[in-house]
Amino acid sequence: SQQGEEDPQALSIQEGENATMNCSYKTSINNLQWYRQNSGRGLVHLILIRSNEREKHSGRLRVTLDTSKKSSSLLITASRAADTASYFCATDARSGGSNYKLTFGKGTLLTVNP
Amino acid sequence: EPEVTQTPSHQVTQMGQEVILRCVPISNHLYFYWYRQILGQKVEFLVSFYNNEISEKSEIFDDQFSVERPDGSNFTLKIRSTKLEDSAMYFCASSEFHSGWASVGTQYFGPGTRLLVL
Numbered sequence: 001s002q003q004g005e006e007d008p009q010a011l012s013i014q015e016g017e018n019a020t021m022n023c024s025y026k027t028s029i030n031n032l033q034w035y036r037q038n039s040g041r042g043l044v045h046l047i048l049i050r051s052n053e054r055e056k057h058s059g060r061l062r063v064t065l066d067t068s069k070k071s072s073s074l075l076i077t078a079s080r081a082a083d084t085a086s087y088f089c090a091t092d093a094r095s096g097g098s099n100y101k102l103t104f105g106k107g108t109l110l111t112v113n114p
Numbered sequence: 115e116p117e118v119t120q121t122p123s124h125q126v127t128q129m130g131q132e133v134i135l136r137c138v139p140i141s142n143h144l145y146f147y148w149y150r151q152i153l154g155q156k157v158e159f160l161v162s163f164y165n166n167e168i169s170e171k172s173e174i175f176d177d178q179f180s181v182e183r184p185d186g187s188n189f190t191l192k193i194r195s196t197k198l199e200d201s202a203m204y205f206c207a208s209s210e211f212h213s214g215w216a217s218v219g220t221q222y223f224g225p226g227t228r229l230l231v232l
Contacts, residue, residue: 033220042225043157043205088157090221100145100162100169102221107156 006089006105014113019076021108023089024069030092032065033102034074036085043088046074079112086110116140118224120206126230127196135191135227137206146189147207147221148181150174157205163189196231203228 006023013019023032034046049056049065049072056063062075076083086109090102119138127133139146148160162169163181180192189208193200207221 031219035223040203040228043207043223045220045222048220090157100147100164101159101172102147102149102157103159104157 006087006108008108009106010109012111012113013079015079015081017079019079019110021074021087021110023072023105025091026070027093032072033090034063035088035090037088038085081112081114084110084112118206118208118222120224120227122227123225124228126232129198129231130195133193133196133229135204137189137224138187139189139206139208140222143208143210145209148191149205149207150202151205152202198231201229201231
């Protein structure tokens with residue numbers, strides 16, 4: 001099964017607008033993390049939300065988590081051209097024993113036009 | 115701000131050659147990871163490492179791959195005999211703690227090593 005599927009695959013907005021990206025997953029999780037990747041570069045950690053949390057804020061970022069729907073959303077408010085990047089959600093699946101790995105989605109490519 | 119570093123940034127090698135990718139995790143972190151991203155595809159987990167041993171590995175991490183923490187700061191990924199399909203961006207990551215839920219904490223990623231196998 002696919003874990004951490006983001007939608008939309010691509011999103012193009014104007015500077016100043018808000019951008020919302022969604023992530024769905026299939027198995028129970030402990031945490032869900034959002035990352036940003038500029039073209040061909042490394043992964044920058046944005047925010048981690050635990051399975052017992054419903055919402056978290058960090059600057060212009062707002063993340064929600066609905067474990068009943070197995071989904072999360074990332075909202076970037078007042079977007080800037082510098083926010084142009086791919087955004088990924090990553091989950092660690094809860095199962096028996098230890099879990100150390102993150103499973104990434106395919107990502108949403110966000111383009112913010114000046 | 116502390117960060118994960120990786121060397122080299124780019125590596126070109128011939129098929130069948132051995133490569134070693136190097137990483138310096140964040141100094142007080144105890145858990146270390148390698149991931150890879152084939153161009154245009156998802157980031158995939160390869161292996162996790164804690165207390166000088168592999169904690170978990172994926173099916174990608176076959177006998178051609180090995181990891182090592184040769185000293186107190188470096189963490190390496192060795193590919194013994196590279197194949198064309200090993201061409202990818204390889205990311206090292208580290209995390210500070212492992213919570214009581216047996217889950218990973220925040221994983222911080224390095225900038226990656228782009229490996230090209232010819």
